[in-house]
Amino acid sequence: MRRYFFEILSIVLLGGSIVFFHQTVSYLTRRDYIAGLILMLIGLSVMRVGSEMARLALIDRR
Amino acid sequence: MESIASRLRKLPTITGILVAGALGFNVWTTLLLVPVLHSASTGALHTRLPLWLLVVPVPLLVAGLYRLSRVLLLALFPISLGVLIAVFRGPTGQGIFTVWSFGLAALSLLGYLVGSTIYLEIQARQDDAVQSRSLPLPPLSNKWSRRRRVYLMLAIFAALIPLALIYTIDFHPATAKTLQKEYAAGAEEMQALFVVCALGLWLWLFATFFMTPMEQHRRGDSDVRRELIRLDNQARRGRPRISFYLVVAAALALMGLLLWMRQRYG
Numbered sequence: 611m612r613r614y615f616f617e618i619l620s621i622v623l624l625g626g627s628i629v630f631f632h633q634t635v636s637y638l639t640r641r642d643y644i645a646g647l648i649l650m651l652i653g654l655s656v657m658r659v660g661s662e663m664a665r666l667a668l669i670d671r672r
Numbered sequence: 673m674e675s676i677a678s679r680l681r682k683l684p685t686i687t688g689i690l691v692a693g694a695l696g697f698n699v700w701t702t703l704l705l706v707p708v709l710h711s712a713s714t715g716a717l718h719t720r721l722p723l724w725l726l727v728v729p730v731p732l733l734v735a736g737l738y739r740l741s742r743v744l745l746l747a748l749f750p751i752s753l754g755v756l757i758a759v760f761r762g763p764t765g766q767g768i769f770t771v772w773s774f775g776l777a778a779l780s781l782l783g784y785l786v787g788s789t790i791y792l793e794i795q796a797r798q799d800d801a802v803q804s805r806s807l808p809l810p811p812l813s814n815k816w817s818r819r820r821r822v823y824l825m826l827a828i829f830a831a832l833i834p835l836a837l838i839y840t841i842d843f844h845p846a847t848a849k850t851l852q853k854e855y856a857a858g859a860e861e862m863q864a865l866f867v868v869c870a871l872g873l874w875l876w877l878f879a880t881f882f883m884t885p886m887e888q889h890r891r892g893d894s895d896v897r898r899e900l901i902r903l904d905n906q907a908r909r910g911r912p913r914i915s916f917y918l919v920v921a922a923a924l925a926l927m928g929l930l931l932w933m934r935q936r937y938g
Contacts, residue, residue, distance in 0.1 A: 643861050647868075648930050655923035662916045669910050 616667035623660030688791035695784040696733040837870040
């Protein structure tokens with residue numbers, strides 16, 4: 611059960627990071643560079659958290 | 673009583689501290705002190721904060737030399753310089769660095785990085801038991817001479833590529849003209865953003881195309897063994913690593929910052 615939870619969470623987080631990157635691009639096109647940069651950093655952080663969850667899911671599967 | 677030989681072995685330590693310290697202070701003076709004082713003298717500084725903040729890297733350098741810390745000397749000190757330069761880019765950087773002074777500053781930084789690395793390496797060898805029973809080495813074989821040439825070439829390019837990227841963005845007249853044409857009032861912000869992106873690109877290139885082949889050449893190295901054991905332990909741990917919590921905190925803080933900015937500036 612735990613491993614499915616981690617797997618789903620990692621998929622949601624990695625998918626969610628794409629939303630942040632999409633928002634980054636939309637802010638950059640509006641020439642709001644600072645907000646774009648912050649959103650890019652949030653996207654990278656979310657991606658990092660997602661990869662950590664994927665690691666935990668893999669350990670649970672061993 | 674301490675023998676003369678053991679006293680002599682300590683000499684490189686003191687000389688190394690002096691040389692690495694002098695190179696570090698040289699970088700700090702070239703990149704931070706002179707531009708900030710120049711801005712203060714021309715009245716470009718609106719607050720006294722930069723004058724207080726410019727001393728931040730100094731304790732990192734002194735602590736790094738005292739503790740012989742790679743992290744402090746080769747990471748935190750240069751990073752603190754980079755962060756402060758990025759923060760003070762408006763009042764300090766613009767219009768102060770020409771191509772030649774930028775080249776001089778870059779040489780200072782490279783000199784500091786190479787000098788500190790050599791100093792730390794000498795110190796690490798002094799602590800090594802092998803040093804006390806070193807044997808005369810045979811002349812280098814062709815294979816190792818070739819390898820050394822390749823290492824030297826990689827090191828030279830590792831220095832030249834980021835400098836070329838920064839030069840192209842910050843100092844090349846055609847880039848400045850294009851940025852001015854495309855972004856008008858926001859040209860300076862875009863220039864800063866491009867520098868950040870170029871450095872990020874360089875870090876990725878360095879990790880992928882420089883570090884990976886070099887890692888494959890490291891054999892029988894205690895650092896590599898320690899790293900492998902650490903990675904294995906990390907892979908077995910069923911709990912999130914400390915970086916996980918740091919990244920979550922950073923993401924939440926950035927979201928808070930974004931909300932605050934929306935509320936304040938609309």
